[in-house]
Structures are given as C-alpha cells and as structure tokens.
Amino acid sequence: MKKNKENNIRRFFFSLLGIIMITAPCLLRAGDIKLSLETEFTVFYDKNYSPPFSFQFRETKLFLDTYISEHSNALIEYVMHEDFKRAVVERAYFIQRDLLFNSQLTFGQFHSPFGYYNAFTVTRSMTKNVALSPDGILPAFKLRSVDTGVLWDLPLEPMSFSIAIVNGNNASGLRDDNNFKDFIGHWMYDFDQFQFGLNGYYGKKNSLDPNGTVIQYADVNVAAIGVETMVLFDKAVVAGEVIAQKYALMKSIGGYVMMNYDLSDLMKTLRYVSRFEIFNPNTVVKNNIRIQCAQGFFYTLDRGYKLKCEYILNIGHTKQELDKMFIELEYEL
Amino acid sequence: MKKQRTFFITLLCCFNICFVNAQDDVNAETGLPKTLHTIIDKNLDDQFAEIEKALIIMEHIEPRDVVLITVPLENYIEDVLFTINRPAIIYPQTMFRLIRKFFREGKSRDEIERLLVEMQKHNQIKKLYEEEQGK
Numbered sequence: 381m382k383k384n385k386e387n388n389i390r391r392f393f394f395s396l397l398g399i400i401m402i403t404a405p406c407l408l409r410a411g412d413i414k415l416s417l418e419t420e421f422t423v424f425y426d427k428n429y430s431p432p433f434s435f436q437f438r439e440t441k442l443f444l445d446t447y448i449s450e451h452s453n454a455l456i457e458y459v460m461h462e463d464f465k466r467a468v469v470e471r472a473y474f475i476q477r478d479l480l481f482n483s484q485l486t487f488g489q490f491h492s493p494f495g496y497y498n499a500f501t502v503t504r505s506m507t508k509n510v511a512l513s514p515d516g517i518l519p520a521f522k523l524r525s526v527d528t529g530v531l532w533d534l535p536l537e538p539m540s541f542s543i544a545i546v547n548g549n550n551a552s553g554l555r556d557d558n559n560f561k562d563f564i565g566h567w568m569y570d571f572d573q574f575q576f577g578l579n580g581y582y583g584k585k586n587s588l589d590p591n592g593t594v595i596q597y598a599d600v601n602v603a604a605i606g607v608e609t610m611v612l613f614d615k616a617v618v619a620g621e622v623i624a625q626k627y628a629l630m631k632s633i634g635g636y637v638m639m640n641y642d643l644s645d646l647m648k649t650l651r652y653v654s655r656f657e658i659f660n661p662n663t664v665v666k667n668n669i670r671i672q673c674a675q676g677f678f679y680t681l682d683r684g685y686k687l688k689c690e691y692i693l694n695i696g697h698t699k700q701e702l703d704k705m706f707i708e709l710e711y712e713l
Numbered sequence: 714m715k716k717q718r719t720f721f722i723t724l725l726c727c728f729n730i731c732f733v734n735a736q737d738d739v740n741a742e743t744g745l746p747k748t749l750h751t752i753i754d755k756n757l758d759d760q761f762a763e764i765e766k767a768l769i770i771m772e773h774i775e776p777r778d779v780v781l782i783t784v785p786l787e788n789y790i791e792d793v794l795f796t797i798n799r800p801a802i803i804y805p806q807t808m809f810r811l812i813r814k815f816f817r818e819g820k821s822r823d824e825i826e827r828l829l830v831e832m833q834k835h836n837q838i839k840k841l842y843e844e845e846q847g848k
Contacts, residue, residue: 416755443753453750477750497798572835610797612834617793640792642785644826649784651792678792680784683758712755 412447417713426704438708441470451478470526486531493531493542493566494523494579495608495621499655500640501674502690502706506659507623507634514600514630519585521602521627529561542566548583548602560584560599568608579606585627602627616641634659649680653690671695676706684712743767745805748842752800754791761787764809772813778822782812786829804842811841 422438442458457471473488491497499505504524511520529546548562562583569576584599603626610619622635636657643650655674662668676690688708694701740746745767749760761783768779790801811832815825832838 414753414756414759416753418755443755445751445753445756450748455752475750491798493798495798496796498796500792500796610793619797644785649788651788678788680788683762683781683784684755712758 414443414445414447416443416445417441418443419711419713421709421711423707424704425706427702428704452476481534481536483532483534486533489526489528490531490544492523492525492527492546492564492581493533493544494564494581494604495566495577495606495623496619497524499636499674500617500619500638500653501655501676502688502708503655503674503692505621505634505636505655505657506661506670506672507621507632507636507657510632510659510661512625512627512630512632512661514628518600518628521585521625523581523604523606523623523625527562538570538572540566540568540570546583548585558584558586562602573612575608575610577608579608579623580604600628629664631663632659632661633663634661643677647679651678652676653678686710740806743771743806743809745809747804747806747846749803749805750800751803752795754795757787757790757801757803760803760805764805764812767809768812768816772816774816778816779812782822782826783808783829785826786833789830789833802839804838807838807842807845810845811838 418439418441420438420440422436424434424436424438426432438461440460442460444456444458446454448454452475454474455471456469458467459470460467469489471488471490473486473490475484475486477484479485495508508524509522511522513520527544527546527549529544531542531544534541542565544564546562546564548558548560560583562581565580567578581602581604583602585602586599604623606621606623608619608621610617617640618637619639620635620637623633625632634657636655636659638655639653641652641654643652653674653676655672657670657672659670659672660668661670671694673693673695674690675693676688679687681687686709688706688710690706690708692704692706694703745763749756751757751760765779765782768774769776790803794801808829812825812829815828820828829838832841
C-alpha cells in the first residue's frame with residue numbers, strides 16, 4: 381500500500397517534470413500560455429469511511445490555457461484525485477469564437493452542456509452525479525460528465541442555444557466504442573435578473589454481455605430532460621434544476637435548489653451556501669427517495685486562498701448514509 | 714491510462730509547434746487587454762490583480778485603498794458563472810477606467826466593491842465596453 385502510494389507520487393512528479401519540459405519552450409517564447417495549479421486540501425469527517433476523520437488532498441488540477449488569438453483558445457485540464465492515486469485528462473479542447481452570428485465552436489473533450497455543471501456547494505448534486513446503470517450490466521451513465529465531440533454555442537441575446545454531438549462514452553477516453561453519437565441541447569432565456577433554461581439529452585449505449593464485452597449494434601436508449609432557473613437578488617443568487625432521466629427500463633427523477641448568500645456586511649468576502657435536493661434514482665423501487673441538505677460557508681482569505689466549510693445532512697432513505705463534514709482550503713498557484 | 718498520457722503529451726507538443734501569437738489588443742500604457750475569456754479561477758485572479766496594480770502605478774492610489782477591491786466581483790463571477798458552466802468574459806481596460814472614475818468621484822472602497830458587483834449582475838460593464846468600442 382505504502383509502496384503503491386510512493387509510486388503514485390513518483391509518477392506524479394515525473395509527469396509534472398515531463399509537462400514542464402515540453403511546455404517550457406512555449407512559456408519562454410510567449411506570455412500568452414498560462415500554466416496554473418489549483419489544489420484542494422480537505423479535512424474530512426465522514427463516519428461512512430474508515431478512518432472517519434482524515435486529512436487529504438481532495439483534488440489537484442493542472443491547467444494549461446493557451447491564448448491563440450483574440451478569437452481562439454485551447455485548454456488542457458489535468459486532474460489528480462485522492463492523494464494522486466488517480467489522474468485523468470478532464471478537459472482538452474480548442475475554442476473558436478466570433479463565428480457566424482457571434483457563435484462559438486468547441487472541439488475536443490469538454491463538460492456536458494446539460495444545465496448547471498456544479499452546485500454552489502463543495503459537494504455535488506446527486507441528480508447529476510449518481511451514475512445510472514440498469515441491472516448493473518449496462519455502462520454507467522451520468523449527466524455531470526465530460527465527453528468528446530463538437531459543441532456549438534449560439535448567443536442570440538437575450539437567448540442562448542447550445543448543441544453538442546458527442547461520443548456518448550460519458551467518460552474521459554480516446555476510444556469511441558459507441559456506435560451511435562449522442563445529442564445534447566440547451567436553450568436559455570435571460571430576463572436580466574431571472575434566467576430560465578431547458579435541456580435535453582438523447583443517446584444510445586452499447587449493451588454489454590455478462591463478461592463485460594460490448595455487444596455491437598445492441599443499443600439501449602438513454603434520454604434526459606431538464607429545466608433550470610436562476611434568480612439574482614441584491615445579496616443572493618438562487619438557482620435550481622429539475623431533471624428526469626430514462627435509461628433502458630430505469631427511470632430517475634430529481635431536483636435541487638441552491639443558494640449563495642453574500643454575508644459581506646458581517647465579514648468581508650464571507651458567503652453562505654446551501655443546497656436542498658430530492659432525488660429518486662429508480663422510480664420503480666419503492667421507498668427509494670434520497671433527500672440531502674448541505675449548508676456551508678465560504679471565506680476568501682486572500683487572492684487565491686479560499687476556506688470552505690460544509691455540513692451535509694442526509695434525510696429520508698439517504699439517512700442510511702451518515703452525515704459528513706468538510707473543511708477545505710483551496711489554493712491557486 | 715497509457716493512451717491518455719500519449720494523447721496529453723501529443724497535444725502539448727502540438728501547442729509547442731503551432732500556437733504562439735502575441736496578444737494584439739493590449740493597451741500600451743496600462744498593459745491591460747481589452748477582453749479576457751476564461752474559465753480558470755487563477756487567470757481571472759491574475760487579471761484582476763493586474764487592474765489593481767495598474768491603478769496603483771498609473772493613478773497613484775494608495776495600495777491599501779485598491780488592493781483586493783475586485784475580490785467581491787471575482788467571487789461573484791466564480792460562484793455564479795463558473796458554477797453554471799459558463800466562461801467569464803471580463804473587460805480589463807473598461808474596468809480600469811471605471812474604477813478610476815469611481816475613485817475620482819470620491820466613492821468609498823465599500824461602495825466601489827458593491828457597484829462593481831451590481832454592474833456585473835446587470836451586464837453594465839459589457840454595455841460600457843461596447844459603447845467605448847462604438848458597437
């Protein structure tokens with residue numbers, strides 16, 4: 381175990397050295413390639429795990445943002461999870477802006493444009509992060525994911541449209557073993573202080589036989605629809621989503637409301653965040669409703685330093701999971 | 714994993730060979746660009762720090778009055794735009810002129826911080842930028 385950890389750390393530093401060696405000539409030649417590192421150090425309390433109280437590096441992200449011209453950028457995001465045990469290329473894409481009707485085109489591996497990507501809170505919403513896998517045989521599917529393909533964004537103020545065609549592998553990967561391309565659509569109307577949007581996903585997954593090999597041309601439909609809304613108040617931002625998903629015979633439904641409240645009157649740069657969520661991962665199963673409530677405070681200590689504290693309360697069926705708490709220090713280099 | 718690593722290194726090499734292009738819209742006096750598109754906290758952070766630095770050097774404003782004055786705006790952009798998966802577009806030259814104007818009008822630090830967030834919420838900084846550009 382210890383040796384494995386040492387190997388992971390060694391591998392991380394060798395990777396880092398390799399990246400620096402490759403990018404160094406670029407960085408010396410031009411000031412328009414920006415390398416940045418974001419580390420999240422967490423004090424974690426969760427009775428579901430052993431040890432329940434631990435210190436860990438939750439995530440370390442390495443960004444390489446390239447300014448190609450006024451109209452184009454390229455980005456690579458390399459993420460190391462859980463004490464560097466797991467590392468993946470999260471995003472790697474090229475953006476071309478100011479095309480026809482001021483639209484923009486993104487090629488590569490990007491975040492799915494279905495609704496909101498993160499919650500205001502440290503912990504992420506169950507509705508988009510719990511992977512659905514009917515019968516445990518079909519490949520897992522979740523809406524908050526990265527995928528490889530093409531994304532077209534069209535802003536027609538006060539509206540905006542996004543359409544993406546992706547592999548549908550729903551994971552970071554180069555090999556496309558899905559014989560159908562998935563479609564994602566997003567429409568949003570901005571009423572200045574109020575935003576309203578609709579989202580849609582349609583795709584097919586290759587089914588797997590019990591030994592895990594892909595049964596080619598045996599596709600299973602996956603579809604999702606969602607409604608999103610955001611309201612801007614003087615001191616607060618309130619946003620929420622409701623999403624229904626269908627994957628083979630499995631149906632799930634869930635929704636959440638989140639808030640970010642400015643407490644700068646109390647203390648400069650202090651914010652209160654909360655999220656309330658109801659999620660049913662499989663509507664066929666009885667008493668399966670999960671309810672979660674997250675409450676927390678974010679405090680900006682200085683440029684690039686943020687302290688986040690959050691308590692997650694599980695209610696209903698999720699009560700089987702015990703409550704947890706995070707104290708996180710986010711540092712940007 | 715091995716394939717991913719190969720892909721990552723190949724991409725970096727491509728950047729090395731192809732992409733070097735100086736930023737053409739940087740103001741010679743302040744060193745600030747007209748616009749910045751980003752989805753990275755750190756880039757946003759650096760750009761706001763540059764605006765504050767330019768105000769200290771060009772306008773001789775006391776550092777204690779201006780340092781971290783853009784943090785509430787930055788927090789708002791990160792909390793809202795990045796959370797909902799939208800890139801941030803900021804207008805550094807316009808913001809420099811705007812904050813300078815506020816200081817010249819004798820507005821307090823708290824008031825300037827509040828006004829910047831307010832203006833961002835109502836898209837007024839973008840409108841100001843477009844007016845300046847004659848769009």
